[in-house]
Amino acid sequence: MYLQGQNGLMATWREGFRSRALSAWIIAALMVGFYIDLYWFDHFQPLAEAVGLRNKWYLYGALYCLFMVGGAVYHLRRHGNSRYNQARIATNVGVQVLLAFLLPFVMPLFGGKEFYFSYFWPLKYDLLLPDTIWQLPLYLAIYGLVGSLLLAPVMAFFFGKRWYCSWVCGCGGLANTYGDPWRHLTSTSTRAWRFEQVAIHVVLGLVVFMTGVMGIKALIGHDHPGFVVFADHTKSFYGFLVGSVLSGVVGTGLYPLLGPRVWCRNFCPMAALLGLVQKLGRFRIAVKDDMCISCGNCSAYCEMGIDVRSYAQSNQSFTRAACVGCGMCAHVCPRGVLRLENRFDAQGDKDKQHIVVLDF
Amino acid sequence: MHHVIIGNGVAGIEAAIALRRRHEDARITLVSEESEHFFSRTALMYILAGQLTHRDTEPYERDLYARMGFTRVRARAIGVDPAARSVRLAGDLAPLSYDRLLIASGSRPRPAPWPGGDLPGIGTFVTHQDLAWLERELHGGPGRGGAAPAADAHLSASTDDSPYRQRPVARTLRGSPPQNPMVIGGGLIGIEVIETMLAAGLKPRFVIREEFFWPMAIDAAESAWIQERLREHGVDVLTATQIERFEGDGAVERAVLDSGQTVPCDLCVVAIGVMPNTDWLADSGIERDPGGGIVVGPDLRSSAPGVYAAGDCASVTWFNGSRRPEQLWYTSRDQGRVAAAAMSGDDVAYKRGHWYNSAKLIDIEYTTAGLVDFGYDDLWSWFHEERGAVRSTTRIVCRPGEGDQARVVGFNMLGRRWDHTVLIRWIAERRSLSWVLDHLSEARFDTELVPPLRIPPEARRAPDAAAR
Incomplete structure (x- = not known):
């Protein structure tokens, strides 16, 4: 296998489980069932204890890693002739196994706090809540605050939100590994785009509201017991709707039918926030002028449903808030038209000369 | 004003869109036998392979015709009568009269x-019909993405030689x-x-x-x-x-x-080539070159009044003065737009810049720019083969330049991605081989983290006179 070029995508629409055949519906039903049981029943608790994991959430963590490793093998067999894919998938799996499973599992054994270093607010929505912060050792509280409010946005400004969504985040990691067979199913339609615009910003608004309410509760809760009830209800409603239903049941369960980034694209408040930063930042997808043949591979294999072709065929380098920088559009382009870049020198663009001379 | 366009390919559709931008109320009719929607012909192999669906290969959403107010006729055009300004259609369809006619009927396979x-x-x-045939031969039928929409809609208005x-x-x-x-x-x-x-x-x-x-x-x-x-x-x-x-x-x-x-x-x-799809114009009196391409001037006007041609079927003048069709995706697109401007009465000329192209040969990417092989006998090449994590070849074509310098006039690159716009700029700037070798990394377009091309010092030396 040599870098660049090889095509692992052929036969996509000839494999039933990748093209919404009965097998795809069965996989989706099993996953939805799994999440419902995980969140609202306790059947997995004895199983977790039987294999020596403290509770069902560690079992879930172990299964999560297993699915990611399996999916990573699948991904790299198809798209592994790209250094970007190799580095990205390896980092993502490594972060998940070490920071989101082994470390939180081991830390309590040494009297530490169970803490997930790879998740930040607003994805990990309770990280900035006073209730949480006061229970954390000081260094972890500072890590959470600085990571969420400074590190994540600053990194997104310079490298795009991909540094998180496609290299670090567990949700993105699962989407890019276990979810890889279904990346072409993300809808590129205008209707899907309109839904995304509304939904993702509503969730962002909700998490800001919920965080604010919990902050106020910490300030005035002593004197207003009614507000405490309201704040706690707000938090549990958010946890139920966003934390369980949208991120788990819908966001992961429906991969085989709606594509692997249902959660990231439509509901993740972290993606919304970093997307806004990305629009102002340095990351972009550069388009080589007048070389696009409008074949549609970039748009079809964009897991975020971005119509990349519409930019490529009109010679427009672009930055979209939704783009998670997985790099697949550039990878699948048969004419090498696209390239992801962190632009530190905008001058290059102005020097670019257009080739086709049109006299009108 | 009635604009009739024969062909629903990239030249035809880009002309139609450009015409609509100019003329909000004009009647625009697209006549096409092959397909219901405009699609990217270069993507046919991906549908065959199961990598894309038909819809994936359509550059615009399917409501384009309704949104733009284009009338679409699924039929074969079988002749033009320039004197009467009308197009004859196969089947029992009435002839279409036009004020301006654009022939963008493309190529047919040899x-x-x-x-x-x-x-x-x-x-x-x-063609789409070739695809349907080959899908059945190779796989027993279309993939789960489905067959082309309304694949048979043209059969009642077609001919045996279509x-x-x-x-x-x-x-x-x-x-x-x-x-x-x-x-x-x-x-x-x-x-x-x-x-x-x-x-x-x-x-x-x-x-x-x-x-x-x-x-x-x-x-x-x-x-x-x-x-x-x-x-x-x-x-x-x-x-x-x-x-x-x-x-x-x-x-x-x-x-x-x-x-x-x-x-x-x-x-x-x-797959032994294509030829202009212009047999149906045999009795029209419209001038064609020996290969069948419709002879057009710089404004893409044919020999008949009010009749223009663009895309694969148009025989245009090349940079070196020769005349033949340019069978490329982006030149067809540009020609369609120029034709639309000319049909609107603008004083326009289609000008092609330096030659460039790209392709993918199985898993090998290919970029070419400038003069690589156009029959000039004073050309010679600097060639380097890379065998490492990336396998590539780099060929830089030179002509004698000023003094001892070799002037770069073309590039043929395999296995890596290059920005042809930069390569062409260097050609236009008449850069020397040694300068280009020093700056080659500036034209890189590889995906991120791909190790750069390293040219060992011994390979950098331009070949001596004997080797030329």
Whole structure:
């Protein structure tokens, strides 16, 4: 296998489980069932204890890693002739196994706090809540605050939100590994785009509201017991709707039918926030002028449903808030038209000369 | 004002869109036999392979015609009467009268010229109908992405000699999938079909008339490199080989080669080029070049008043003064836009800049820019082959420059991605070979983290006079 070029995508629409055949519906039903049981029943608790994991959430963590490793093998067999894919998938799996499973599992054994270093607010929505912060050792509280409010946005400004969504985040990691067979199913339609615009910003608004309410509760809760009830209800409603239903049941369960980034694209408040930063930042997808043949591979294999072709065929380098920088559009382009870049020198663009001379 | 456009390809649709931008209320009619929607022909191989659906290959949403107010006629145009300003249609359809006519009827595949070439199981791969045929031969039918919408809608208004007819499937007649597929023609379409056959799990035989694959674009050393890769994939490459005839009982079973050898062959894709799809203009009086291309001036106007041509069917003047069609996606698009401006009365001229193109040969990316092989005899090449994590070849074509300098006039690059706009700028700036070698990394367009091309110092030296 040599870098660049090889095509692992052929036969996509000839494999039933990748093209919404009965097998795809069965996989989706099993996953939805799994999440419902995980969140609202306790059947997995004895199983977790039987294999020596403290509770069902560690079992879930172990299964999560297993699915990611399996999916990573699948991904790299198809798209592994790209250094970007190799580095990205390896980092993502490594972060998940070490920071989101082994470390939180081991830390309590040494009297530490169970803490997930790879998740930040607003994805990990309770990280900035006073209730949480006061229970954390000081260094972890500072890590959470600085990571969420400074590190994540600053990194997104310079490298795009991909540094998180496609290299670090567990949700993105699962989407890019276990979810890889279904990346072409993300809808590129205008209707899907309109839904995304509304939904993702509503969730962002909700998490800001919920965080604010919990902050106020910490300030005035002593004197207003009614507000405490309201704040706690707000938090549990958010946890139920966003934390369980949208991120788990819908966001992961429906991969085989709606594509692997249902959660990231439509509901993740972290993606919304970093997307806004990305629009102002340095990351972009550069388009080589007048070389696009409008074949549609970039748009079809964009897991975020971005119509990349519409930019490529009109010679427009672009930055979209939704783009998670997985790099697949550039990878699948048969004419090498696209390239992801962190632009530190905008001058290059102005020097670019257009080739086709049109006299009108 | 009624604008009629024959053809629903990139030249036709881009002209229609440009016309609509200019004329909000004009009547715009698109006549097309082949397909319901505008699609990217260059993506046909990806539908065949199961990588894309039909809808994926359509650059605009399907409501384009309604949104833009285009009338779409699914029928074959069978003639033009410039004096009466009307287009004759096949079937029982009434002739269409026009004020301005754009002919953008594209190319048709060159058919198999050999005895037995019309046996079922032998076909071409240029049209939607070719795709439908080859999907059935290779896979037994379309993928789960579905067949083309309204695939048969044109059959009531077509003719027997149309390239958009459907044809019998040898797999159905034989009752079994092909085992010995063959592709004839050492060019881009040929190698694309080879790739899809490999993806379908078959080991095709690749019959090339010339001494090596794709002499139109690459030289013997570059080609040897590609043929090596083809053989690694299990393709049986036969160069300098021609077909005598095909044989078979009801469907193709054997091919007889010019060496006298007979090889089994139960599926054959003929990819020996395309020709302008202009036979239907034979009695129109519109001037065509010897190859059939519609002769147009700089404003893409044909010899008939009010009639223009754009895209593969238009014979345009090239940068070196020769006249022939430019069978490229982006030039067709540009020609469509220029034609629309000319049809609107603008004083425009279609000007082609430096030659450039790109392609993908199985898993090898290809970029070319400038003069690589246009018959100039004072050209020589600096060549470097890279064999590491990336396998690539770099060929920089030079002419004698000022003093001792070699002036760079062209690039032929395999295995890596390059920004052709930068390469062309260097050609225009008349850069020397040593300057270009010093700056080559500025034209990189590889994806991130790909190790850069390193040219060892001993390879940097320009070849001495003897080697030239």
